[in-house]
Amino acid sequence: MKQFHHFLPVSTSGKGLYEITGEVCGWVRQTGLVSGLLTLFVQHTSASLVVQENADPDVVADLETFLERLAPEDNRLYRHTIEGSDDMPAHIRAALTQTHLSIPLAAGRLALGAWQGIYLFEHRGARCRRTVALHLIGE
């Protein structure tokens, strides 16, 4: 049994979902492992991770809009306003989605379904440099 670590940088330019499936699969391939468990952990509390449909781009746009309505940018709703009107909604949106994901690696490929993509979900308006910690254990 072996394990590998990697810190994947992701540059974002405003709210939305950024697909990282290709980068993640590429790194897994480089390790040479064919069976195991991959874990992704986002090192931020105003960005998160989701697995979502990557066929119709309207899906991730609708998910973004839904969360915009659910946790609106409205300073009257929050105490924590000093980092900008998008910051507290960002923390809420991160808490409602995922900080981490674990995906089995079986027979040389990640066990993603046919239409599943891995996304970093950016919840802040400004350009950000995000990091996703990757861990793979297996053989």
Added chain:
Amino acid sequence: MKQFHHFLPVSTSGKGLYEITGEVCGWVRQTGLVSGLLTLFVQHTSASLVVQENADPDVVADLETFLERLAPEDNRLYRHTIEGSDDMPAHIRAALTQTHLSIPLAAGRLALGAWQGIYLFEHRGARCRRTVALHLIGE
């Protein structure tokens, strides 16, 4: 250290929570491992996973109703409507719950609390065949 994979099929017949605790525990037992980490990953973006109370069936019914209100079937709210009025709400409900779960296996049993059951949460109205990828690592 050893690891095992399994792809668990789950047939659903409409929205709701389908308990899979028994099937999952049965498979874990078959592997012969007594200490390790179990991971479940649902290979779909319109179904998800949750751990919930399995004592009073009203709990999962209320959870279902809550999400029905939170992300209603109303085409005016979404761009992605071509797969039916239940599809985009299904993606939202999946994003708000879990794509995967990891549960320690300690002293021969999964570390579930007294009232915790593992559920596949179906978010679409039609009959579906779902698959949950299972991975167990340990000894």
Added chain:
Amino acid sequence: MKQFHHFLPVSTSGKGLYEITGEVCGWVRQTGLVSGLLTLFVQHTSASLVVQENADPDVVADLETFLERLAPEDNRLYRHTIEGSDDMPAHIRAALTQTHLSIPLAAGRLALGAWQGIYLFEHRGARCRRTVALHLIGE
């Protein structure tokens, strides 16, 4: 490759977020492992886990208030009312946040970002004794 288990007790005194980063890091240090994967699993369905900002305490207070509004204590909304008006909202809030977390351990430290803390999120009003199952695999 080695693995370790621990059951961490957490005493709560009403709704809110209880930081457990220190206890968790302390246990990880005791195991002597420097590279691996840590998993936390909460053995309850009316408490949950989140990673959130631990710099400004207003963040977790706002998250708490947001969920209070989203899943209010109002018996008219739920069938499951026999365990008190805070119980069904607690199950919903648990389902919307996390039952488990996995965090890589790299170069002797958990891969938490600069402002990330690990919290047990208590959703019930009364004093409770909670247990978080910890599992660490690595070397």
